[in-house]
Amino acid sequence: METRSNHVLVGSVVLILLAVLAICTVWLARIGNATEKEYDIFFKQSVDGLAKGSAVSYSGVPAGQVKSIQLWKNDPQFVRVRVSVTNDTPILRGTTATIQGSFTGPSTVSLDGAVKGAPPITCDENNLAQSCPYGVPVIPTKAGGIGAILNSAPQLLERLSTLTERLTGLLTDRNQASIAGILDNTNRLTDALADRGPEIAATLAQTRVAIQQAGDAAQQVGALAATTNDTLAQDVRPAMQNLNKAITSAQASADTLNAAIGDARPGLQTFSKTTIPEANRLVHDLRVTATALSSVAEKVDQGGAGSLLGSSKLPDYKGK
Template sequence: METRSNHVLVGAVVLILLAVLAIFTVWIARLGGTASKEYDIFFKQSVDGLAKGSAVTFSGVPSGQVKDIALWRNDPQFVRVRISVNDDTPVLQGTTATISGVGFTGVSQVSLDGARKGAPSITCPDQPSPNDCPYGVPVIPTKQGGLGAILNSAPQLLERLSTLTERLTGLLSDRNQASIAGILENTNRLSDALADRGPEIAATLAQTRIAIQQAGDAAQQIGQLAQTTNGVLADDVKPAMQNLNKAIASAQQSADTLNAAIQDARPGLQAFSKQTIPEVGQLVRDLRVMSQSLSSVAEKVDQQGAGSLIGQQKLPDYKGK
């Protein structure tokens, strides 16, 4: 009975010591370890190669591990990945997460990068919305990495590759091959013809170069002529135009003066035309009659002498036979 009691006592003491040792070990581990923070990442892509315990790196530095992987119940297109990182990891505003492969082993890891100096840490707001912190921890936005881009674009790449293969097959049919061969043959003939006409082409190019040079000289001369013409217009034509304008102004002034004089002389001209001109006409007629009379008298004096003006003409004496 006493032996049995001793065994129970010894067993109880051993269990107490083991429990104390376990508690001490956990305490030591907590003292020696570092605190960690948890974040959620929602990937809209395949997470092949990622599993619980997979590494989490920040700019290539190991900083934590993956704690949980599950489909997001609100939207099955997304995969929720819960990660735990060291407390001193700078998960700040602007930090993004991607999935990257580790060598050629098929194992993947979560890569964080993009922290900016002075930016605030990613935290949950005081009143988080379902999109901010749906599971009570901050959410790190994603950025499509090289592996994710390849995996997401693989179907489109395969479809385009298939379409390209079909088009190449149709392009390389027997008929098209014959056409391509004809085109190549014509190209060879054209190349040979151009090679044979090389000297003529060179001469033509030389003449073209000379013609272009002459055209440039002619354009320069035309420019000089235009400058000279502008100078002549400025030096000679403009003063002449000014003198002509002055002459026109003077002529206009003279015409105005003449018009005024005519207006003033118009009453006298009307009286002259109505009274004086008829009287002058009558005077001219009288002078014409008087002139005729004087002509008759002069003729009579010439024929009969001055006595004819005093008496009558004496008849000759008649003598009988």
């Protein structure tokens, strides 16, 4: 009977101690939660290497840990990561989150980018669906570090595979033979150029001399042009000035002649309309007079002066 009572006493003490331990644990958990803040991060990339309890750092300084990882029900392309950070961590506007992968250990969540004097990231009461879809503020993300490289690794491998296939198709036996022929021709051309090295050097020397002579000729042409300009300035330009004066005088004479013709134009019109018709009638009368005089002269020649006074006598008739 006494032994059973001891067991009951021991059990009661153990239960009391367990209850006290549970109360202390809950109290400590509440104290810890009071000194930490929780945020959601939506990663549109693989979170391989990230696990519950992974470290969260701010600019390399430990600031908290990952609380949970799960796919976002609204869009399976995103992974929702719940993190808790210390209360004194400056989660301000401009802060972004990235996944820092590692080949030797687990991945971590890195926070940085806060702007001095910016307000903290909080829930917007006017837009709770985007700012706090699960009751805590959302930290925006950005791709960077090894995570970005690992995310783009499949595309890089695919492009590398495509490039390898194209190189394989390019380096066929026929193309390799063609490339070998091109290399052989290049070698022969190089050898030929090496053999003709002295001739090429002589040609280059001659070319240099020709260029120098061309430069001298150009200099002489420049001097000739300067001399020509001086000649034009001294001889041709005065002659051109005299010619311009002569042309100006001729223009003035032509203007005077045009004015005189304009003044004589009324008299010319009167002459053509009155004098010329009278002269035509006079010429016609002179022609008629000349015709009559010709007829008289012909009669005088044929019949003498008497033919002008009377009719011509009939010839004497003689009988047989």
